[in-house]
Amino acid sequence: MSSPPAPAGRARVPAPANPADVPARTGPARVPAWIVWSLRATATLHLVTVLGQAVIAGMFVTGEVDLLAHHNLGATVTAVLVGLQLIAAITLWRPGRGPLWPLGVSLLQAALVNAQIVLxxxxxxxxxxxxxxxxxxxxVSMTAWTWRGPRGAAA
Structure with a gap:
């Protein structure tokens, strides 16, 4: 028995004899878990130091003038951590094939932290x-995104 003719303009594709021969549909490539976790760790630590800086600054302006040295040290730690976050964002983008915008936000954060230090x-x-x-x-925004946004292989 012959099959009915295919509608005009469409070629009939025969079904595969074995369902295992059907290629699997693949979604977007997953970023390796270690890359996701490196960005999560650096963004979270950066946020913690920013919060710590706010606490120290609040104590400083209420009269604890000795805390200025701690605030200066905190600025250095914050700058180092945002630099590490920048490296993690670069790694997320290339070779991780993740989005580019976290790199832009990390660059902006690094520039603002350095401007903050100068001020x-x-x-x-x-x-x-x-x-x-x-x-x-x-x-806060970057850290929140790292915990709900990128999905790694084992994240």
Whole structure:
């Protein structure tokens, strides 16, 4: 018995004899888990240091002037961690084949943290405090995304 003719404009594709011969549908490539975890770790640690900086700054302005040295040290640690986050974001993008925008946000964070350090060293408190709020908001957003956004092979 012959099969009915295919509609005009469409070629009939025969069904495979063995269902195992059907190619599996693949979604977007998964980022290796170690890359996802490196970004999660660096973004989370960066956020913790930003929060720590806010606590130390609050204590400093209420009269604990000895905490200025701790605030300076915290700035260095924050800058190092945002630098490591930047490296993790580069790794997420290439070779991890993840999105590019976390790299852009990490670059922005690194630039703002370095600007913040300069403002603090120059004792320019008026722009230093609002910039701290921007840095905090970006750090919270990036950290939240790392924990709900990228999916690694074993994440």
């Amino acid at each position: 603090g060293q120059e004792r320019l408190v008026a722009p230093h405090i609002p910039l701290a709020m921007v840095i905090f908001g970006l750090a």
